[in-house]
Amino acid sequence: MTRPTAAADHHHHYPSEATTHHLPLVLLHNTKNFTVPFQSHLQARFHLIDPNTQPDPSLQPISTSIRVILCVGPSPLPSTTLNLYPSLELVVGAGVGVDHIDLHECRRRNIRVANAGDAFSDDTADYAVGLLIDVLRGVSLADRFVRAGSWASDKEFPLGRTVAGKRIGVVGLGSIGSRICRRLEGFGCRIAYNSRRMKPEFPYQFYGNVHDLAANSDVLILSCALTDETYHVINKDVMRTLGKGGVIINIGRGALIDEKELVECLIEGIIGGAGLDVYENEPNVPEELFELDNVVLSPHKAVVTPESFKALADVVVGNLEAFFSNKPLVSEIWLNVD
Amino acid sequence: MTRPTAAADHHHHYPSEATTHHLPLVLLHNTKNFTVPFQSHLQARFHLIDPNTQPDPSLQPISTSIRVILCVGPSPLPSTTLNLYPSLELVVGAGVGVDHIDLHECRRRNIRVANAGDAFSDDTADYAVGLLIDVLRGVSLADRFVRAGSWASDKEFPLGRTVAGKRIGVVGLGSIGSRICRRLEGFGCRIAYNSRRMKPEFPYQFYGNVHDLAANSDVLILSCALTDETYHVINKDVMRTLGKGGVIINIGRGALIDEKELVECLIEGIIGGAGLDVYENEPNVPEELFELDNVVLSPHKAVVTPESFKALADVVVGNLEAFFSNKPLVSEIWLNVD
Numbered sequence: 229m230t231r232p233t234a235a236a237d238h239h240h241h242y243p244s245e246a247t248t249h250h251l252p253l254v255l256l257h258n259t260k261n262f263t264v265p266f267q268s269h270l271q272a273r274f275h276l277i278d279p280n281t282q283p284d285p286s287l288q289p290i291s292t293s294i295r296v297i298l299c300v301g302p303s304p305l306p307s308t309t310l311n312l313y314p315s316l317e318l319v320v321g322a323g324v325g326v327d328h329i330d331l332h333e334c335r336r337r338n339i340r341v342a343n344a345g346d347a348f349s350d351d352t353a354d355y356a357v358g359l360l361i362d363v364l365r366g367v368s369l370a371d372r373f374v375r376a377g378s379w380a381s382d383k384e385f386p387l388g389r390t391v392a393g394k395r396i397g398v399v400g401l402g403s404i405g406s407r408i409c410r411r412l413e414g415f416g417c418r419i420a421y422n423s424r425r426m427k428p429e430f431p432y433q434f435y436g437n438v439h440d441l442a443a444n445s446d447v448l449i450l451s452c453a454l455t456d457e458t459y460h461v462i463n464k465d466v467m468r469t470l471g472k473g474g475v476i477i478n479i480g481r482g483a484l485i486d487e488k489e490l491v492e493c494l495i496e497g498i499i500g501g502a503g504l505d506v507y508e509n510e511p512n513v514p515e516e517l518f519e520l521d522n523v524v525l526s527p528h529k530a531v532v533t534p535e536s537f538k539a540l541a542d543v544v545v546g547n548l549e550a551f552f553s554n555k556p557l558v559s560e561i562w563l564n565v566d
Numbered sequence: 567m568t569r570p571t572a573a574a575d576h577h578h579h580y581p582s583e584a585t586t587h588h589l590p591l592v593l594l595h596n597t598k599n600f601t602v603p604f605q606s607h608l609q610a611r612f613h614l615i616d617p618n619t620q621p622d623p624s625l626q627p628i629s630t631s632i633r634v635i636l637c638v639g640p641s642p643l644p645s646t647t648l649n650l651y652p653s654l655e656l657v658v659g660a661g662v663g664v665d666h667i668d669l670h671e672c673r674r675r676n677i678r679v680a681n682a683g684d685a686f687s688d689d690t691a692d693y694a695v696g697l698l699i700d701v702l703r704g705v706s707l708a709d710r711f712v713r714a715g716s717w718a719s720d721k722e723f724p725l726g727r728t729v730a731g732k733r734i735g736v737v738g739l740g741s742i743g744s745r746i747c748r749r750l751e752g753f754g755c756r757i758a759y760n761s762r763r764m765k766p767e768f769p770y771q772f773y774g775n776v777h778d779l780a781a782n783s784d785v786l787i788l789s790c791a792l793t794d795e796t797y798h799v800i801n802k803d804v805m806r807t808l809g810k811g812g813v814i815i816n817i818g819r820g821a822l823i824d825e826k827e828l829v830e831c832l833i834e835g836i837i838g839g840a841g842l843d844v845y846e847n848e849p850n851v852p853e854e855l856f857e858l859d860n861v862v863l864s865p866h867k868a869v870v871t872p873e874s875f876k877a878l879a880d881v882v883v884g885n886l887e888a889f890f891s892n893k894p895l896v897s898e899i900w901l902n903v904d
Contacts, residue, residue, distance in 0.1 A: 350730040351703075354753060358699030365689075365871070367696045368709040370864035375856045379849040379865040390873035392688040414752035415692060511717040518713045526708035527717040533703070535728035 251275040252552045253293055255285060255313070258300035266541035270298075274548060286312035296320065296551060298544065299329060307333035318557075320547050322540060323531075324348055324404070325481055326561055327454040335563040342547040345559030346403050347539035348531040353407035355530035356449055356479045359503030360396075360412075362524045363475050364389040364447075369521050386521070389473075392416040397445030399438055399461070400452025400480065401427055408449055420444060423452075438462065442470040447477065454481035464489040467499050475501045479530045482507040491516050494523060505530045589613040590890045591631055593623060593651070596638035604879035608636075612886060624650035634658065634889060636882065637667060645671035656895075658885050660878060662686055662742070662869075663819055664899055665792040673901040680885045683897030684741050685877035686869040691745035693868035694787055694817045697841030698734075698750075700862045701813050702727040702785075707859050724859070727811075730754040735783030737776055737799065738790025738818065739765055746787055758782060761790075776800070780808040785815065792819035802827040805837050813839045817868045820846040829854050832861060843868045 254274040270276055277285050277294075285291050294313040299305055300322045307330045310316060319329055321343045334341050362368050365388040373385055396412055398405045398421040409419050409432060420433035422441040427434070435441040438461050442448060448470060452458050462476065462485040470476070476499060478485060487508040493499045494517070501522035507513050510528055517523050546558040592612040608614055615623050615632075623629050624647075632651040637643055638660045645668045648654060657667055659681045672679050700706050703726040711723055734750055736743045736759040747757050747770060758771035760779040765772070773779040776799050780786060786808060790796050800814065800823040808814070814837060816823060825846040831837045832855070839860035845851050848866055855861050884896040 350754065351726075351728055354699055354729040355703055355705075357753075358696065358703055358705045361692055361696030362700065362705050362709075365693055365696055366867070367693075367700050367862065367864065368706040370867055371700075371706040371862050372710075374851055374863035374865050377856075379851065382849070385865055385867055385870070388689075388867065388871045390689055390871045391692040392873075411749075411752040414749040415695075416688065511720070513712055513717065518715075524705065524709050525712035526705065527712050527723055529704070529708055529723055529726065532723070533726045533728045535730075 252548070253277065253290070253295065254548060255294045255297045256280075256300060257297050257305055257309070258303055265537045266544075269541050270545065270548075273545060296548065298322065298548070302328045305329045310334070310337070310339065318342070318547075318551050320544055320551075322544060324352070325453060327481060331561075331563055340551075340557065341561045341563060342557045342559050343561055344540050345543045347543045348536050349403040349407050351533050351536045352404045352451075352479055352530045353411060355505065355526075356404070356408045356451065356477055357411050359477050359479070359505065359524055359526065360447060360449065360475070361391060363477070363501045363503040363522070364391055364394070366521075368524050393418065394446045395420065395444060397421065397435070397441040397448045398432075399423075399441065399448060399450045399458075399484075401430060401432075402451065402453075404479070405449070405451035406430065408451060438466055439469055442466045442474070445470065446473060447475045449477040450480040450484045452480055452484065454483055459483055460486040462486065462490070464493065464498075467493045470499055472497055472500055474499045475503070477503045479505045482510065487514060494520055590886070591615065591628070591633065592886060593632045593635045594618075594638060595635050595643055595647070596641055603875045604882075607879050607883065608886075611883060634886065636660065636886070640666045643667045648672070648675070648677065656680070656885075656889050658882060658889075660882055662690070663791060665819060669899075669901055678889075678895065679899045679901060680895045680897050681899055682878050683881045685881045686874050687741040687745050689871050689874045690742045690789075690817055690868045691749060693843065693864075694742070694746050694789065694815055695749050697815050697817070697843065697862055697864065698785060698787065698813070699729060701815070701839045701841040701860070702729055702732070704859075706862050731756065732784045733758065733782060735759065735773070735779040735786045736770075737761075737779065737786060737788045737796075737822075739768060739770075740789065740791075742817070743787070743789035744768065746789060776804055777807055780804045780812070783808065784811060785813045787815040788818040788822045790818055790822065792821055797821055798824045800824065800828070802831065802836075805831045808837055810835055810838055812837045813841070815841045817843045820844040820848065825852060832858055 251274050254276055256276055256278045279285055291313055292315055295315050296318045297316065298320045302323060305319065305328060310330060310333050316339050318340045319334060321329060324344050326341055326343050329341060331341065366386065373379060392415055394417050396417045396419050398409055401421045401423045412419060420435060420441060422435045422438050491514045494502060503524040505526040506528055513525060517525060543558055550557050589612050592614055594614055594616045617623055629651055630653055633653050634656045635654065636658045640661060643657065643666060648668060648671050654677050656678045657672060659667060662682050664679055664681050667679060669679065704724065711717060730753055732755050734755045734757050736747055739759045739761045750757060758773060758779060760773050760776050829852045832840060841862040843864040844866055851863060855863060881896055888895050
């Protein structure tokens with residue numbers, strides 16, 4: 229019943245159809261244009277069911293046997309989808325954020341949830357620092373300037389801003405946020421953070437809310453999960469408080485920021501700049517931003533390296549194998565703890 | 567005799583002509599389009615002679631009294647110019663590199679030379695790291711991609727490369743190179759260096775020549791001075807050794823690299839990418855580079871922030887005041903030591 233894609237046929241070896249039926253069933257849930265870079269790796273271990281290449285599994289007898297969904301990419305997994313699989317026990321997300329999964333419904337049904345763990349943390353932290361240096365020093369702007377031939381024709385290039393000594397406010401001091409801080413220590417930045425709770429194991433100044441953090445920061449870096457509490461946590465008031473020299477870096481989720489207000493604040497100079505890898509309505513980016521020189525725009529690619537994919541494959545396989553052998557998951561999200 | 571520019575008249579307060587004649591004489595040497603951002607700061611302390619706004623000082627009686635030249639920007643200071651000033655004792659450069667000054671002639675005549683010291687070191691190190699992340703992770707490329715509307719139209723974006731774990735080879739472990747290393751430690755990079763001599767005070771692997779360093783590196787970062795020995799130190803052989811995944815970052819001087827060969831190596835995929843702030847024939851950048859996605863180009867702006875200029879003003883004034891009061895210079899280059 230499972231059929232690998234034609235592309236996989238050409239490039240990979242995996243157990244034939246006849247031999248996969250004894251393997252544990254895993255339903256793939258993903259958007260059509262999101263490829264699973266390690267699909268062959270999974271096919272050696274699991275009987276994958278891909279609704280994109282075979283009849284809708286929810287219409288078939290097999291749907292009642294599905295215990296695990298592997299959610300590739302940020303495609304929404306609402307309760308209506310979850311409810312098609314009465315035996316569902318586990319959703320494995322292939323990203324760090326799990327805001328696309330209906331966690332309330334998972335909690336209600338005691339469906340466990342795992343995420344990508346630390347697989348993307350280094351790459352994401354690196355990218356956050358790259359965006360920060362780029363916005364402050366104008367690296368992308370410099371590249372556009374040179375490629376347009378403006379240097380040779382003696383045009384003015386604006387002054388950059390020094391990274392050293394900047395007051396950095398990190399929102400969310402988890403696996404990614406703490407790595408961002410470690411990197412920025414080497415630049416001589418002064419680091420503070422906001423987080424659900426104070427983390428005394430880190431030597432950084434804690435602020436109990438984002439407003440106070442903004443009041444004491446030159447740069448805000450958003451590296452927290454998107455939840456009901458963090459939705460639009462960066463609103464106009466926070467941006468006014470950050471002020472006209474202030475910079476926002478977002479490698480978390482677009483909806484952490486009120487994007488409409490952000491665009492206005494950038495255009496009106498209420499804040500000084502932004503480096504954005506994520507947006508509220510991806511892949512759509514507000515076109516007003518395309519004309520601004522004080523922003524760096526990136527297409528949600530902070531994690532996309534071969535090294536990240538390898539690490540992700542390890543975490544995903546680790547979670548699936550742990551589940552089917554009744555061992556503790558590698559990166560479970562504890563839904564009942566808040 | 568000295569006349570400030572019209573622009574300075576409007577913006578700054580400084581001693582009038584009548585009161586400057588008791589101040590120590592300092593001859594400015596700079597290219598016409600290079601402004602001195604702290605000229606008013608200097609005019610309060612020194613009697614500045616600017617050949618761009620007044621008759622050629624070398625033709626005047628005053629030329630024999632000139633003891634100090636302040637060289638602003640990288641405009642060449644050859645022996646023919648030095649020889650116009652028989653009483654010259656000191657050249658203060660306003661940059662880190664002093665390759666535009668005829669150091670052989672200075673040594674012969676016992677003219678002392680000072681540079682910008684550490685004024686630019688933090689900004690330059692930050693910029694080097696910014697270029698490195700940009701080349702490996704494609705930040706500028708991502709920005710171009712989004713601004714062109716390619717994300718919304720579902721075009722492919724290439725995979726980036728992870729920074730963590732990369733083997734970084736730093737050429738020149740001075741004030742800038744050592745700061746680059748400190749920053750990259752936070753990213754989990756493996757760091758090695760080449761330098762005129764081994765520096766056991768640093769915990770990094772030393773290689774006695776650039777070829778061996780390239781053979782053991784994924785990335786070469788050039789942060790050494792341009793001298794007779796380092797001219798074209800990155801030649802085709804070194805680039806072949808670095809290999810097709812290899813990346814070169816140059817925040818030193820353009821002529822550290824054989825630029826013609828670099829362009830060929832980038833086009834042919836002999837190396838994997840480059841981040842360049844400096845070029846052999848500035849402001850001219852080889853136009854073949856404009857079409858490449860694996861390069862990041864910047865118009866010699868690694869140091870241009872208000873913070874750098876402030877630090878530079880302090881170093882320049884410090885050197886000049888030390889000289890005129892017979893104290894040790896702040897940042898003397900020792901020409902007789904090699």
